[in-house]
Each structure stands twice: as C-alpha cells, then as structure tokens.
Amino acid sequence: MDQPDAFSARCPTRQILDRIADKWTVLLLGLLASRTMRFNELRRGVDGLSQKVLSQTLKSLERDGLVTRAAYPTVPVTVEYAITDLGRTLAATLEPLRLWAEGHMEAVEKARIDFDQRQQAAA
Amino acid sequence: MDQPDAFSARCPTRQILDRIADKWTVLLLGLLASRTMRFNELRRGVDGLSQKVLSQTLKSLERDGLVTRAAYPTVPVTVEYAITDLGRTLAATLEPLRLWAEGHMEAVEKARIDFDQRQQAAA
C-alpha cells in the first residue's frame, strides 16, 4: 500500500480533502461540535446555506462517518444530526481555520485594497 | 465594528473562509511553505490542477496577500511565487487539514463502504 499523498490526483486522500476543505463543512461541523442539532436548526445557524446544499452536505458527512442522522416519527418529523468521534477529530482540525478567517479578516481586506489600487495604477 | 462571525452571511469572514477552505489552496500553500516555486513547478507539484485554475488561484492568493508574484525578463520568462508572512500563518493552519485527510483516509473509506452497504440493504 502506497503512502497516502494528497498531492497525487490518484490518491483517495484527494477526494477526502475536497470534501472537508469546504466552507459549509467547516461551519456545520463547528456547530455540531457543541451539540446535536435538527435540520432547520442547522439551517438557521448557518446563514446563507440553502436547504438543497444543507441536505447534500449532511448526506455526504453522514456517508463519510462524520455525523449520524436519527429520524423520530413525531409530528412533525424530528431529525437529529450528531457529530461522531471521527467527526470530532476533524472539527478540532477545522476550528483553527474558522478562527484564522475571523482573526485575519482585516489583514486580508487591507491586502485586497492595496492590490486593487496597484492594479488600478498599472492600468 | 461588529465581531467577526463566519456564521453570518454578511460578514467578510465568510468570503475569506470560502477562499481558504479550498482544496487547491491547501495544496499550493503546502508546497510554497517549503520554498519559492515557479508556475510550472507548482503545476507539476499538484497533480490534476489545470493551468487555468492554477492561474486563477494564484491571482486570488496574491490579491489576499498570501503569496507574492515576481516576474523576471529572462528567456523564457521566469515567474516566481513566494509565500508571505501572512500566508505562512495560514499554511500552518492548513497543514493539519491535509494531514487529517492523509491520516483518516482509511476510516473515511470504511465509513463509505458501510454506508453504501446499508443503503443497498435498505433498497
């Protein structure tokens, strides 16, 4: 068995990286790390996430063993999504990513303004 | 000024998260963290990355102040991409992500097989 290597297109690691290096995955696992949540609760928690993409993303996360889905025949239907142990290890890896974005927001915005002005000046 | 909050669609953090939580960004910054590289060198280093997307991704990374681009009028043209200090802090955050993918590849693949078999059985 070869060593896993994300730089090789043929390594399964590549598909997994594509799946986990995703905006919605970062935010959803961030929420689910704190507690089990229901479908519409997650939708309200992640502003701008459409039902279709939430449904698709949760399905992928479930397939990859990162969250579990439990449906209860109440009225109306109750569906609870919970993070798994595996998902929890990923959430711990993903949290610094969200924190980086929040912490370096101003530095990146400043860089963008500078870059755009230089482009403007060159044109 | 509001606190940055990636869960809000209106926060600039969201755009930044979308930019950095990206397969190609993870791999490119991973390479550039070790040393300065040229365009085709990066292309060869990241298997499966097309020239178009490499060009677009590098342009975004440059705009966000994460890498610098330096062109030298040699023959043929030499263009060198180097990581910035800001980029280096992000690369340090992104590396665990790639390592998670490589380290948990088998667990995820096993989860997928189990899930698909359960789906098969249910159908």
Place this chain on the structure above:
DNA sequence: ATCAGTTAGTTTCAGATGGAAACCAGATGC
C-alpha cells in the same frame, strides 16, 4: 528561414455545481 520547444499564461466549450424559489408529504390547529 522554418519548425520544434521553452516559458506563463488566456480562451473556448461542454458538463458539473450553486443558490433561489417552488413544490411535496404528512399531520395538527383553527
């Protein structure tokens, strides 16, 4: 002088993906 090859890209086109909004099922409340 012309053809092949190097560099770092841009362009083109078909197919996959994204989000907004509408729709659906099943049941309760009014």
Place this chain on the structure above:
DNA sequence: GCATCTGGTTTCCATCTGAAACTAACTGAT
C-alpha cells in the same frame, strides 16, 4: 377548508470547472 410545522426534493438559471487548444516571445536545431 386553509394555513403551518417539519424535512426534505425538484426546477431553473447562472456561475464554475476541467480538458484542450491557442497565444506570445524567444532559443536552438535543421
């Protein structure tokens, strides 16, 4: 009968993606 709650699926359109071809400027070989 009609609206409302749940957790989705469907539809439509715009954007994004990747593969491949093309560009520009110059070198080296034939």
